Amino acid sequence: MSESFLQIRGLKKHFGEKRVLDGIDLDIARASVTTIIGKSGIGKSVLLKCIANLMIPDAGEILLDGASIRLNRRRADHDGGFTFSYMFQNNALFDSLTAFDNVALPLREAVGMTASEAKGKVTELLELLDLTEAGARYPAELSGGMQKRVALARALVTNPEVVLFDEPTTGLDPERKFGVFDMIADYRERFAFTALLVSHDIPEVFEISDRVAWLDEGRIRFFGDPSELKADSPRSWSGLLQSQATL
């Protein structure tokens, strides 16, 4: 777990005069769950989007196994595997496609699999995630929790090495929140991906987190074991809890 797999070095991003990320350094271990916490609007999603290449950082480097991710977006062996997958806050499922077609989309359109090749892989994954019956239904016909699982299935279908979760429990009731956290922890065990989460659900999310990165004023204020966080800076910790409670 101590070996650094995903490295972020001196990452900077500003919007106009506002410095959102001001030199982020992180070392994420392989197959770990790391949660990024911080006040609302502090730049957690921006950090995730920079890692996913949805935003271009102004400065800094992101390395995966020592190589820049700009050159390593997709694995070289073309087995349909991808370096990164992203699970969006609102799932970002295509409402004109069935759950099955949503999950098959990256295989058909990015990897270039035929319908029969993709069918086998998608069916297997849907079975694993208890989504077999949902396959023929459209996203609007699924519950919030099932939509999350379909979105996760789509994120996992390309066998990613790193899965980025942008506030995966937004809009869910407490019971379903724990369900999503359990799901992430369970599938991380099964699929052995490295998970990077942005979450406001403190301290619930710590249950599944190996490491916590506290983002504050553009920098990482704390990075380490969740159990050490409170002891590290009790006053700041209570301030953070209060800010999460007002969300």
Add this chain to the structure above:
Amino acid sequence: MIRSLGRTALGLVYEFGDWTVFSFRSFVGFWAQQRRGHKLATAIHEIGGRCVPIVLTVGLFTGLVMGLQLYYTLARLGAEAALGDAVGLSLVRELGPVLTALMIVGQSGSAMTSELGFQRNDEQIDALQTMGIDAKGFLVGPRLWAALFCFPALTALFDLIGVVGGYLTGSVLLNVDAGVYWNHVFDSITWADVRGGFIKAICFGALTISICAYRGFFTHLKSSLRGVRGVSESATRAVVFSSVAVLAADYLITSFLI
């Protein structure tokens, strides 16, 4: 004031360049897509198929009105026999391509801007990028290539039904000899007129669909409003810009063709 003017001018130049690059990447990006035939057929149905009823309706009524107006104008000069020339040439050279383009913009262009805008706001476009799919080639490319086929095809339909409309008022209602009407239609329209009309239709197709797609694709950057209202504003602006672009391009192309 000079600074403000300069900033506006630079902004326009930047936007024009950005739109050009976006259109080019979408055109080219289509050829890197999987299942291109399926995507193209879907786009032809969306842009072309859905517009057939409105194009036929507007084409018929345009022909009917032209037959009526031109008949009484020509009758003053004792030249009712030239009704076929007037209706045919007006439709094939000008009204056909321009009105067809405006109909398609109103029907398919605005819908496309809204759809892309919604997909942008719902992060579906970002999702495509994270899946390693070129969003421009996937979402916009097929529509641009379909426009190059649909605009001339629908223009041809508009011209045909318009000429029939002119015949209905001119010959059936106002008693211009049918043989004279059709002879004048076929004698007056040359291959150069038809080709000119198609050139216009192709240019209008590329222009309007790329403008509508651009406004929708970048609705989060181009609209001053957020969410659904932002999408609505993008769709309105797309229709306005596209309509103005059609009329401006019509003048430009006509001046080259004449």
